Amino acid sequence: DTGVSQNPRHKITKRGQNVTFRCDPISEHNRLYWYRQTLGQGPEFLTYFQNEAQLEKSRLLSDRFSAERPKGSFSTLEIQRTEQGDSAMYLCASSSDKVGSYEQYFGPGTRLTVT
Amino acid sequence: AQSVAQPEDQVNVAEGNPLTVKCTYSVSGNPYLFWYVQYPNRGLQFLLKYITGDNLVKGSYGFEAEFNKSQTSFHLKKPSALVSDSALYFCAVRDIYNQGGKLIFGQGTELSVKP
Numbered sequence: 001d002t003g004v005s006q007n008p009r010h011k012i013t014k015r016g017q018n019v020t021f022r023c024d025p026i027s028e029h030n031r032l033y034w035y036r037q038t039l040g041q042g043p044e045f046l047t048y049f050q051n052e053a054q055l056e057k058s059r060l061l062s063d064r065f066s067a068e069r070p071k072g073s074f075s076t077l078e079i080q081r082t083e084q085g086d087s088a089m090y091l092c093a094s095s096s097d098k099v100g101s102y103e104q105y106f107g108p109g110t111r112l113t114v115t
Numbered sequence: 116a117q118s119v120a121q122p123e124d125q126v127n128v129a130e131g132n133p134l135t136v137k138c139t140y141s142v143s144g145n146p147y148l149f150w151y152v153q154y155p156n157r158g159l160q161f162l163l164k165y166i167t168g169d170n171l172v173k174g175s176y177g178f179e180a181e182f183n184k185s186q187t188s189f190h191l192k193k194p195s196a197l198v199s200d201s202a203l204y205f206c207a208v209r210d211i212y213n214q215g216g217k218l219i220f221g222q223g224t225e226l227s228v229k230p
Contacts, residue, residue: 040222102149108158
């Protein structure tokens with residue numbers, strides 16, 4: 001078990017371009033979460049998957065954002081037509097759905113800079 | 116609405132002294148509470164959780180936290196601080212109204228331990 005991994009670790013893009021991030025959760029975890037963290041703030045929830053089903057999306061997730069988890073394993077987060085306000089750290093987390101296992105394990109994050 | 120608050124943006128402690136990082140919560144019903152630590156340019160690492168049972172919970176790296184229902188607090192403590200404990204600490208509560216159990220984070224407290 002190597003923990004949650006995210007790629008890329010850093011992404012610099014120009015305004016208006018599309019970007020895609022990948023998250024590989026801990027292998028036996030069937031719950032996967034995406035959060036966004038801006039400087040000086042705590043992470044804010046974006047979306048949640050139970051296996052391959054996307055069960056919740058935050059109001060923070062505008063129409064330009066889409067997330068998938070096609071086979072219930074890795075997940076991708078795509079941002080279309082990026083804006084400077086999208087600059088942030090994007091964090092992925094996973095957890096088990098076993099009773100009592102409520103903690104989430106986070107990846108190292110992808111830092112997005114939109115110029 | 117459920118929330119957590121970390122009233123101190125920064126805590127300064129001398130190495131070897133006890134440390135406390137404060138967290139208060141506002142939830143309906145029984146809270147599920149967590150502490151995470153974040154080192155620069157890294158994801159969040161799980162430290163400990165309170166779900167039920169003993170009010171004093173022990174976690175990683177010698178940290179512990181005390182759940183106090185009457186004061187709605189969940190302060191993080193360590194008897195003897197190390198320079199390597201310097202990092203950003205986040206308190207979080209699990210959203211019990213959310214199927215997936217998303218976490219709601221405080222704004223973070225920067226801990227600085229000086230030699």
